[in-house]
Amino acid sequence: MSRHDYDDLMRALGRGDLAPVYYLCGPEDILKDEAVRAIIERGLEPAERDFNLDQRNAQGLEPEALHALVNTLPMMAARRVVVIRDIDLWKKKSGPREVLERYLANPSPETVLVLVERAPGEDKERNWAPDPTLLAGSYGVLVDRLPVDRVPRWLAYHARRLGVSFGEGAAEHLALAADYDLGALRSELEKLASLEGEGPLSRDQVGDLVGIRHGETLEDWVEALISDDTAAAARLGPRVLEQAGMSGVRMVTAIGAALLGLQLARALHDKGNRGGTLERALWERMRAVRPVGVPDWDRFVKQSSRGAESWPGPRIQGALRATLDADLALKGTRISAEAGVIADLTLRLSRVPAHRPGVPTIPAGRAHGDRTVQAR
DSSP states (O other): OOEEEHHHHHHHHHTTOOOSEEEEESSOHHHHHHHHHHHHHHHOOGGGHHHHEEEEESTTOOHHHHHHHHHOOOSSSSOEEEEEEOGGGSOTTSHHHHHHHHHHHSOOTTEEEEEEOOOOOHHHHTTOOOOHHHHHTSEEEEOOOOOGGGHHHHHHHHHHHHTOOBOTTHHHHHHHHTTTOHHHHHHHHHHHHTSOOOSOBOHHHHHHHHTOOTTOSHHHHHHHHHTTOHHHHHHHHHHHHTSTTOOHHHHHHHHHHHHHHHHHHHHHHHTTOOHHHHHHHHHHHHHHHOOTTOOOHHHHHHHHHHHTTTOOHHHHHHHHHHHHHHHHHHHTSOGGGHHHHHHHHHHHTOOOOTTOTTOOOOOTTEEETTEEEOOO
16 A cells, blocks of 8 residues: 555545554654544544454564454444554564564454554664555555644644643744654643633743743754854853753754754855755755754754855854864763853854954863864
8 A cells, every 4th residue: 555644644534534454653653643543533433442442562462462453353333443552663573573464465344453653763763764564555654743834733723622722922932942842742731731720821921831931942042153143142051051851962963953054055055046046955955855853944944044144164164063072072071061061162153243242252272171272
């Protein structure tokens, strides 16, 4: 069978279509959970689920038990639904896997089997691919991450379900503060739903509740650095670092990704691309490379394109070296020293115009640990 995406699955279920076997794979586990719930709701009435719904984990599931699960007849219902999670734990030549492959060749018309694969880790996501055998014998669904422009809509839908309402800009700020991570957003929504109060939550209220105020996100710090607003970056660095779940390494990784985007944008700029042409060319490269760890491609492209003019190649190379120095320093220092490393990196990445008052300059030959760093 052919591969589909999450939207294809939801449209098919909306039409009442059910496949005998589903294979849910890809990086977004939260949407896989929602897909499983939607398949169950389409396949079984609530009163039928006690006897006709089985949800198991692949680990510890013996071949005989798997055979019985998928071949048992439904009880007082038209079908059974069997959900098996973490199927990637089965080795290709294992007993359960052999039972599964035989079943895929001739699935029961009275069973809807849902196979759920765990998300690949970030280190494996770039080279990950669906299992071709499972894909060939099922309605395969690649459950990718939601585009960032759809995350606020996802958030608003689930907020309504939980009785939470947002004012202007509040849902967008929450999505940004959670780095567009659906798992983190689901957790925050559950917290918000437990609060007593009336009326929609404002953007400032959301910022207070999640501990990340508007204009003080990791992305705002990166934007200040790329835009040469050193004063703002120096002010934001400590505030971002003290946020829940934040670390110096995460901040350095974010600026490193932004610098690589600048490097690509500058290379295209030097070939004569400007304005909208530069943005389109950068979009084409992004689609080809599909970089991991960049949730908001639109913001990334615009930021890189804007910064290309003021970030020539030698400056970018120096900034990347400074970022690598900071990464090494953070991995070899105490957490209490992270603020100093981030502040140092902020200054090393700055290019302060001489006419701009009130912003510190970098003294030549400033000591950095046991090394001496020459100012650019």
